[in-house]
Amino acid sequence: MATALKPTDVEHFREQGFMPARPILSAGEVAHYRGCLEAFEAAQGATLGELPGQLRAKTHLLFPWMDELARHPAILDVVEGLIGPDILIYHVTSWLKEPGTGSYVSWHQDATYFGLDxxxxxxxxxxxxxxxxxxxxxxxxxxxxxxxxxxxxxGPTEGNLLSNGQVLRDIPLDEPGVALEVPPGHLSVHHTHLMHASGPNRTAERRIGFGISYIPTRVRHLGETRLTAMLVRGEDRFDHFEHEVPPAGEFDDAARARHAAACERFFSSHGSRRTGDGAGAIEAH
Ligand SMILES: O=C(O)CCC(=O)C(=O)O
Structure with a gap:
């Protein structure tokens, strides 16, 4: 699958603040990663969003398959074309919209609580x-x-997947914007200042997406707490973050302990992140 960006792709991103959907995974890879997620959920008897422990946040620290997906070379090639060769994962959010839940996301910019410079x-x-x-x-x-x-x-937190229901002033919830449709196995990319939102899932199927937030190693976090991030390509000559360790086993004790510690630091440095949409549900932004 050709993943290298063309200069026109980069120009579109710089001008528009997003990159429309492009294929990144084969059908077999989609089935594999979805199968891994759903086998875990079936074993637990609950969806990732229903389980306690902030599992939708920094999910790459819990499951080797998610770690593998977040460092997939085809994804990193696209990201490298936008931010350069030295790449950290700053955060991951599993965006699961179950049918009939009414969950939505209010208009926001990701940078608002990320504290990056x-x-x-x-x-x-x-x-x-x-x-x-x-x-x-x-x-x-x-x-x-x-x-x-x-x-x-x-703003309102009922059904809003964002912590504190944060919302951009002056943009009505029903502002249509432009739909960034992403078929299975594709990815879109958005800039940290791009204004975006999403509505409820009105289909009978789950909507499963992962928002993987990448930064170049030169970026720092403006806060007193030293946060964690995972080096996934190139080298880190800046040491602005403590490097995260990939999970060795599926949801094992060591991975869970490191995940809990990383989430604690991340969320406490950004204020309360709990959402109103179910036990343990946490939003990244
Ligand atoms: O997946 C969604 O519905 C919202 C995603 C989002 O807000 C984000 O990736 O920043």
């Missing part, structure tokens, strides 16, 4: 199911990243 973070959104308007895909305001960081305020 310079604002060079990008989110690769990888689909393991069809993400379209009907199933609650991300909707964007093209070019809005050029406005830089805008003020957010606390």
């Amino acid at each position: 310079p604002a060079e973070h990008v989110t690769a959104w990888v689909a393991l199911s069809n993400s379209d308007l009907e199933s609650g895909c991300v909707r964007v305001l093209p070019g809005s990243h050029r406005q830089g960081q805008r003020p957010h305020e606390s």
Whole structure:
């Protein structure tokens, strides 16, 4: 699968603040990664979002298959084309929208609570199911990243997958924006200042996506707590983050302990992140 970016792809990202869906995984890989997620959920008798322990956040620290997906060479090739060769994973959010839950995401910019400088973070959104308007895909305001960081305020938390229900002032929830539809096995990428939101999943199927937030190693976190991040390509000559350790076993004790410690640091450095959409549900932004 050809994954290298063309100069026109990079220009589109710089101008519009997002990269539309492009194929990244084979059908076999989609079935494999989805199978791994759902086998774990079946064994637990609950979805990832229903289980306690903030499992939707930094999921790559818990499961070798998720670690493998987050460092997939085809994804990293795209990310490298945008932020350069020395790449850290700063955060991961498993965006699971179960049918009939009404979960949505209010208009926001990812940078709002990430506390990164310079604002060079990008989110690769990888689909393991069809993400379209009907199933609650991300909707964007093209070019809005050029406005830089805008003020957010606390909004309703009921059904909102974002912590504190944070919402950009002046953008109505029903602002249609432009749908960023992502078929299974494809990825889209958005800039940390791009304004975006998503509506409820109105289909009978789950909508499964992973938002993987990558930064170049030169970026630092502005805060007193030293946060963790995972080096996935190139080298880190800056030492701004403590390096995360990939999980050796599926949801094993060591992985769970490291995941809990990393989440504790991450969320305490950003204020309370608990959402109102179910036990243990946590949003990254
Ligand atoms: O997956 C969604 O519905 C929202 C995703 C999002 O807000 C993000 O990736 O930053």
